[in-house]
Amino acid sequence: MKYSKQVEQWDIFEIELQFSNLGGNPFRDIWLQATFKIGDEFKRVNGFYDGGTTWRIRFMPETTGNYRFQIHSNVDRFNGLEGHFTSTMPSEGNHGPVQVNGVHFNYADGTPFFVxxxxxxxxxxxxxxxxxxxxxxxxxxxxxxxxxxxxxxxxxxxxxxxxxxxxxxxxxxxxxxxxxxxxxxxxxxxxxxxxxxxxxxxxxxxxxxxxxxxxxxxxxxxxxxxxxxxxxxxxxxxxxxxxxxxxxxxxxxxxxxxxxxxxxxxxxxxxxxxxxxxxxxxxxxxxxxxxxxxxxxxxxxxxxxxxxxxxxxxxxxxxxxxxxxxxxxxxxxxxxxxxxxxxxxxxxxxxxxxxxxxxxxxxxxxxxxxxxxxxxxxxxxxxxxxxxxxxxxxxxxxxxxxxxxxxxSCAYQDMNRDWANTDGHHYFALNRGIDEYLFFCRYDLPGKGFWFGSYDGSRPEYDVIVYDAWNCIEKDRLTVKEIEANHLLPIKAWTVYRLKRKKMQM
Known part of the structure; x- marks a missing residue:
C-alpha cells in the first residue's frame, strides 16, 4: 500500500494498491472502499481498478488536520488495511471546490465564483x-x-x-x-x-x-x-x-x-x-x-x-x-x-x-x-x-x-435587477440598494439617462467608472450627484457605468 503522509486541503489524496491474482473481470468482480475519518466526521469512498495489477482510492480532504482511514474489500489482501495522513493548509490559488450559494456560486473557502x-x-x-x-x-x-x-x-x-x-x-x-x-x-x-x-x-x-x-x-x-x-x-x-x-x-x-x-x-x-x-x-x-x-x-x-x-x-x-x-x-x-x-x-x-x-x-x-x-x-x-x-x-x-x-469588481452576488433603469432593449441595470449600480448600454438612446440614489433630499454622491465594453478600455472616472447627474451618464452603445456611493463625511 502506497500513499503520501501529507496533502493540502482540497487536493487529491491517493492510495495505490497492488494485487496480481486477477481472474474474471476486475472492474466488476473486485470491490474496495475506504472510510476516512477526522474527529467525528467520516466519508466512505469507493476505489477503482486502474489496469494491470493496480487499484486506487482517491479522496479530497475538506478540512485540515489528521485523517485516519480503513479499507474494506472482498480481497483479503486489501481488507482491513489502515493508515493516516495530515491535511495541511491550502496553497495560494486553491479555494476548494465550487459550491452553490443561493442563486450564485462560491468556492468552498467563501470566495465568489463568477462563471x-x-x-x-x-x-x-x-x-x-x-x-x-x-x-x-x-x-x-x-x-x-x-x-x-x-x-x-x-x-x-x-x-x-x-x-x-x-x-x-x-x-x-x-x-x-x-x-x-x-x-x-x-x-x-x-x-x-x-x-x-x-x-x-x-x-x-x-x-x-x-x-x-x-x-x-x-x-x-x-x-x-x-x-x-x-x-x-x-x-x-x-x-x-x-x-x-x-x-x-x-x-x-x-x-x-x-x-x-x-x-x-x-x-x-x-x-x-x-x-x-x-x-x-x-x-x-x-x-x-x-x-x-x-x-x-x-x-x-x-x-x-x-x-x-x-x-x-x-x-x-x-x-x-x-x-x-x-x-x-x-x-x-x-x-x-x-x-x-x-x-x-x-x-x-x-x-x-x-x-x-x-x-x-x-x-x-x-x-x-x-x-x-x-x-x-x-x-x-x-x-x-x-x-x-x-x-x-x-x-x-x-x-x-x-x-x-x-x-x-462589483458585489455581483448582492445585486438585483434594477427595473427603474432597464428598458429591456437599449439598456439594463443591476443595483445593490442605493449603494452600488451597474448600467450596461447596448444601443444609443440620445437624450436619455439613468436615475439613481435615495430621492430623500440628501443628494448622495457616487464615484463612477465608465467603461467601453467593446474596445475593452476604461474611459473615464468621475464623481456625480443624484438627479443632477442624469445627463452626465448618457445611454451610449457598449458603455458600462459602475457607480459606488461615496461614504458620508462626518
Whole structure:
C-alpha cells in the first residue's frame, strides 16, 4: 500500500494498491472502499481498478488536520488495511471546490465564483500540441469553466457543414466500435481524461464533465443499457470526484433521441436521467455541482433535489433566464446561447457583437453563461474550437474577459435587477440598494439617462467608472450627484457605468 503522509486541503489524496491474482473481470468482480475519518466526521469512498495489477482510492480532504482511514474489500489482501495522513493548509490559488450559494456560486473557502464558461467538447484526446494551444486560449481569455465530453464526438450538422469525426487513440471500453463490452473499461482512456482535468485544475479552471451525449457513430450512447450507464458513472465518480474542479453534467442535449427508423426526434426518456442524477448525488462523496443540458426548442429539465443548478441552451439570455431564476431559485447557467462562428448552421454563425451582447444579458439577469466558437479556417470543417480546441480567434473572447473583470469588481452576488433603469432593449441595470449600480448600454438612446440614489433630499454622491465594453478600455472616472447627474451618464452603445456611493463625511 502506497500513499503520501501529507496533502493540502482540497487536493487529491491517493492510495495505490497492488494485487496480481486477477481472474474474471476486475472492474466488476473486485470491490474496495475506504472510510476516512477526522474527529467525528467520516466519508466512505469507493476505489477503482486502474489496469494491470493496480487499484486506487482517491479522496479530497475538506478540512485540515489528521485523517485516519480503513479499507474494506472482498480481497483479503486489501481488507482491513489502515493508515493516516495530515491535511495541511491550502496553497495560494486553491479555494476548494465550487459550491452553490443561493442563486450564485462560491468556492468552498467563501470566495465568489463568477462563471465565465466556454466549450471544447472533445479537446481531451487531440495531440499534445493542440491541447497546449487550447489551454493557452482558456487561460488567455479568462475562461474558468470548460464544457467537455467524456466520450468521443461525431457530428456532421444538419447542413453537413462540419465534420467532427476524429477517432480517439483508444476507446473507453474494450472491444471495437459497435461491439464494445461496456462492463470492461479501458483505464488508459480515462487516465488521459483525468490528466486533462488536472491540466485545468492547475490553471484554476473548472471541468464541466459531460457524461453522455447522442453524437456518436461508434455505438456507445446507443449501445449502453441502464446497468452499463450506472457502472460507468460510478467508475467515473471513483476516478474523478477527488478533483476539486469537477462538475457533473448528465448530458449534452439529454432530450435528443431517434425513431426506430433512425429519424431525429425529441424525447426525455433516452436514459433514466433521474436515476443517474440520484446516483451521482448519493455516491459522490464531495458533492460536486450537477446539471443536465437540453435542446433549445424542447425540454428544460424540471427541478430535482439532485439538480444543483440549471444548465440550459437557448438564445434568450435575459427574459428566460430571469424567469428560470425566479422559478428554480437556483443558479442558472445558459451553457449554449449559439456560438460565434462562420458555419451555415444557425447554432454556429453568430457574430462577435451578438455573442458579447447575449453574454452581457445573462449577467444583467443575475445569471451566468458559456461561450463557444466555431470558425472554419481555410475551409477546414473538422478542427473547430467548439469540438477540438486549438486557438480562439473570434471577436468575443477578449471582450468577455474584460466583461468578467468588470463584474468581478462589483458585489455581483448582492445585486438585483434594477427595473427603474432597464428598458429591456437599449439598456439594463443591476443595483445593490442605493449603494452600488451597474448600467450596461447596448444601443444609443440620445437624450436619455439613468436615475439613481435615495430621492430623500440628501443628494448622495457616487464615484463612477465608465467603461467601453467593446474596445475593452476604461474611459473615464468621475464623481456625480443624484438627479443632477442624469445627463452626465448618457445611454451610449457598449458603455458600462459602475457607480459606488461615496461614504458620508462626518
Amino acid at each position: 465565465m464558461g466556454t466549450t471544447a467538447y472533445a479537446w481531451t484526446y487531440r495531440p499534445e500540441e493542440v491541447r497546449l494551444r487550447t489551454l493557452e486560449s482558456f487561460a488567455k481569455y479568462g475562461f474558468n469553466k470548460i464544457r467537455m465530453l467524456v466520450f468521443p464526438k461525431y457530428y456532421r450538422g444538419l447542413l453537413m457543414d462540419v465534420n467532427v469525426d476524429y477517432d480517439p487513440p483508444v476507446f473507453p471500453f474494450a472491444g471495437k466500435p459497435n461491439e464494445f463490452d461496456f462492463q470492461t473499461l479501458v483505464p488508459e482512456y480515462f487516465r488521459n481524461f483525468e490528466e486533462r482535468v488536472m491540466d485545468l485544475m492547475r490553471l484554476g479552471i473548472e471541468a464541466d464533465v459531460i457524461l453522455f451525449h447522442p453524437y456518436d457513430t461508434w455505438g456507445i450512447d446507443s449501445g449502453m443499457r441502464q446497468a452499463d450507464d450506472l457502472f460507468y458513472v460510478n467508475y467515473l465518480i471513483s476516478r474523478l470526484a477527488a478533483y476539486r474542479n469537477v462538475w457533473w453534467s448528465l448530458a449534452n442535449e439529454y432530450d435528443i433521441s431517434s425513431t426506430p427508423e433512425g429519424m431525429f426526434c425529441s424525447r426525455t426518456d433516452r436514459k433514466d436521467w433521474d436515476l443517474i442524477g440520484t446516483t451521482i448525488k448519493s455516491n459522490d462523496p464531495h458533492g460536486h455541482p450537477i446539471s443536465v443540458h437540453n435542446l433549445p426548442m424542447r425540454h428544460i429539465y424540471p427541478d430535482r433535489d439532485w439538480l444543483s443548478h440549471v444548465s440550459i441552451q437557448h438564445p434568450d439570455t435575459y427574459t428566460l433566464l430571469s424567469e428560470l431564476k425566479h422559478h428554480y431559485k437556483k443558479p442558472i447557467v445558459n451553457d449554449e446561447y449559439q456560438y460565434e462562428g462562420n458555419i451555415k448552421d444557425e447554432w454556429g454563425n453568430s457574430d462577435g457583437a451578438t455573442t458579447l451582447f447575449r453574454h452581457w444579458l445573462s449577467a444583467m439577469a443575475g445569471c451566468y453563461a458559456s461561450h463557444g466558437e466555431v470558425f472554419k479556417v481555410d475551409g477546414n470543417e473538422t478542427d473547430l474550437f467548439w469540438s477540438y480546441g486549438g486557438t480562439l480567434i473570434g471577436d468575443s473572447a477578449p471582450r468577455l474577459k474584460f466583461m468578467k473583470e468588470i463584474l468581478e
